[in-house]
Amino acid sequence: MIPLATIEKTAETLMEKAAIEIPEDYLGGLRRCADTEKGDLSSFVIQAMLENYEAAKEDRRAMCGDTGVPRWYVKYGNDARPESGPIGVESALRRATANATQSIPLRPNRVHPLWRTDHDNNVGINAPEIDYAFHPDADWIDLTTVHKGGLFGSDYRMLFPGDGMQGIRRFFLDTLVAFGKRGLACQPAIVGVGLGGSKDACMVLGKQASCLRTVGSRNPDPKIAELEDEFKELGNSIGMGAMGFMGSSMVVDCNIEVGYCHTGGMPMSVHMFCLSSRRATARIHGDGRVEYRTDPDWFTDYSRRATVEWHTPVPMATE
């Protein structure tokens, strides 16, 4: 039985880590951008951001003043047994979100869409969002928080098979050019692309590709992995760097996730996880041990479920 107190305390720590500590994989990617950037203004911006991450860690203050909209991704091992069940976990995550907003502090961004009223704590109707996944043969719970900012940088479009690969390429460019100007997307970014699924699934896949996969990760399909490399290169050849100034630092990495879709369509979404790519993960084991990390490890062979039925791989007997 995993104690509820452990879940709530871990969740509060995750809120703080996400807000303050830039993940190593993103930092490494941004440093590589800094090494190759020729534009003087774009270089200046990246350098200022690198200093900003240090200041955030030293002072234990949020790296960006817009601390995004905190949300949760919970992955249950099939044998995980949290105290008070999944309902208990949800209440712990809501409490942790509210408490951490006050204690770090985060900006209380969440308001009612119509009345613009809020509780000053990032909690409200349908907020924070909590998404779930499951994993076979495990007794742990993985908690991931993502504080994605951004009123800009995401878009969706229903393409058709006739639009083809060039149509995908064009919509990718459209989104990056439109939101890259003036740096509205807060690039260099981890660009996530969702291809296929139904409309909502397409948005979810693209968002998760940007927020829950790390810089340097590749899709297991080698042809999609090649496309990820190609789109990263394409984005960086627009001529635009940080803040939309001349340069080559637009895409820290490109991650693509796919889902089977209607035979007549080819829906596509594009999402950009910004210069403050806030994510943090913890695994709470069945015995209460907690391990923190920055790779959510959200996409797995199981989560992608490529076959009709999922079977736990059985080790082959030696010949």
Place this chain on the structure above:
Amino acid sequence: MASTIKTVELTLPASVEALRKLKIGTVVYLTGRLFTAREGVYKRAIEEGAGMPAANVDLGTANFHCSPAASIEPDGRFNVGAVTATASFRFAKWLDGWFKLSGCNIIIGKGGMTSEIYRNVFVPNKAIYLTTVGYGTGALLGRGIKDVPGVYWRKELGLAQAVWVLDVEHFGPFIVESDLDGASLFERENEKIAPGLARLYEGTKPATLRRYGETDDKTDEVI
């Protein structure tokens, strides 16, 4: 790197002479008093006719488009963590009235506005636009805040939309996006990037299904 970029320390309130020395692309650090105001404040001050929440001398004359990541402790102390700007183009419609009402001559924000707004609204009011860097260097800016002498309209507008008065020291970096001539650094950069776009799009054609209001001119902006 960055050796060609000029850096200026500016004291607030800033005189017209001091602003005249700033050209687009100059890096600026601020020392003095400024305050946050965004749509909630503009609506209340201008549309609802409430006027300013306090005198110029109490607020300063530099307006930051910002909501801080901040909380108010039970004993009434202000705990300001990180601060960064929000995108300014959404506030353009209030600015002419705002300059006259507030006496501000510096707007600090994210992403700037169009040069048309600069020419028509900023230049006649002798005002410049500073953009935050990144975005956003929230922790560095947070470090530059030395005191919070007041928070106005906290109850009326909530923490995020309230007027936060900030006393700052070596607060930055910012980049001059528009100077007293009304030029825009972002538009200058867009023009430099535009010629390469056609090559990128080569071999692609517009999507089969169009959208109302859509432009296919890649030199256009979405703001």
